[in-house]
Amino acid sequence: MIRETVNRVLPIISADKVFIATNILQAEEIKKELPDIPEENIIIEPSFKDTEAAIGYTSLIIEEKFKNLNEKIEVVVLASDHLIKNDENFRQIILKGAEEARENSTIVTLGIKPDKPETGYGYIEVNNNEVLLLDEIYRVRRFREKPNKETAEQYVMSGKYLWNSGMFIFTTDTIFKNFEVLMPEHMEIFNKIREEISKKR
Numbered sequence: 403m404i405r406e407t408v409n410r411v412l413p414i415i416s417a418d419k420v421f422i423a424t425n426i427l428q429a430e431e432i433k434k435e436l437p438d439i440p441e442e443n444i445i446i447e448p449s450f451k452d453t454e455a456a457i458g459y460t461s462l463i464i465e466e467k468f469k470n471l472n473e474k475i476e477v478v479v480l481a482s483d484h485l486i487k488n489d490e491n492f493r494q495i496i497l498k499g500a501e502e503a504r505e506n507s508t509i510v511t512l513g514i515k516p517d518k519p520e521t522g523y524g525y526i527e528v529n530n531n532e533v534l535l536l537d538e539i540y541r542v543r544r545f546r547e548k549p550n551k552e553t554a555e556q557y558v559m560s561g562k563y564l565w566n567s568g569m570f571i572f573t574t575d576t577i578f579k580n581f582e583v584l585m586p587e588h589m590e591i592f593n594k595i596r597e598e599i600s601k602k603r
Contacts (some may be wrong), residue, residue, distance in 0.1 A: 403483055405435055405436065410493070411480070411496070413493060415532075417439055417440070422443065423447060423456050423459070423460040424447070429446050445463055446539070448491075453568075454581075454588060455584060457479055457570070458577070461477055462596055463574065464574065474504050474574075476504055477574060478499075478500065478504060479570040480569050484569070495537060497567050498539070498544050499539075502571075503576065504573060507575070507579075508572070509571075509572045509577065510539070510572075511570050512566050513526045513563055513564025513565060515562060518558065519558045520554060521550060521551055524546060524547055524564045525566060527543040527557075527562060528541070529543040545564070
């Protein structure tokens with residue numbers, strides 16, 4: 403599935419700009435599966451932490467690599483276990499989300515319109531009073547963790563909730579500004595890591 407995920411985005415980005423965040427246990431197999439991805443782009447997390455830590459650490463490395471471009475650095479976070487049926491449409495959504503992230507300094511999260519009440523997913527409540535349309539951009543009102551069945555049924559019936567895909571689009575400037583405000587303890591560590599990365603390059 404990781405091969406499929408990479409193939410899905412190669413029409414809109416070159417292989418040297420694809421980065422894989424993984425752990426030491428899977429790194430060698432990933433290198434074998436993705437020989438077209440530069441080895442230095444296989445980022446091994448120093449330790450097993452949360453999603454925020456993985457996104458932040460990888461964003462630091464990407465920021466350092468492209469910092470001399472003097473332009474906003476866009477990052478698209480994709481999981482390797484999603485089933486995407488229409489690759490071309492998905493690529494257009496990524497490009498639209500990247501434009502939104504770049505032009506308005508927002509963190510874009512991709513939501514999936516639910517077709518049933520699912521208790522195994524988190525939900526996104528959208529700040530919209532009309533029927534949700536696919537491929538449109540809406541402001542997020544709040545995130546809801548995995549609900550019980552009754553609550554999930556209410557979410558789906560309301561038409562104002564999407565499944566949280568765990569896929570995000572942002573610029574490195576935006577993500578670190580948000581870490582600074584919302585997760586200062588993470589940012590303190592990121593700043594120390596940034597110094598170490600700069601020393602090594």
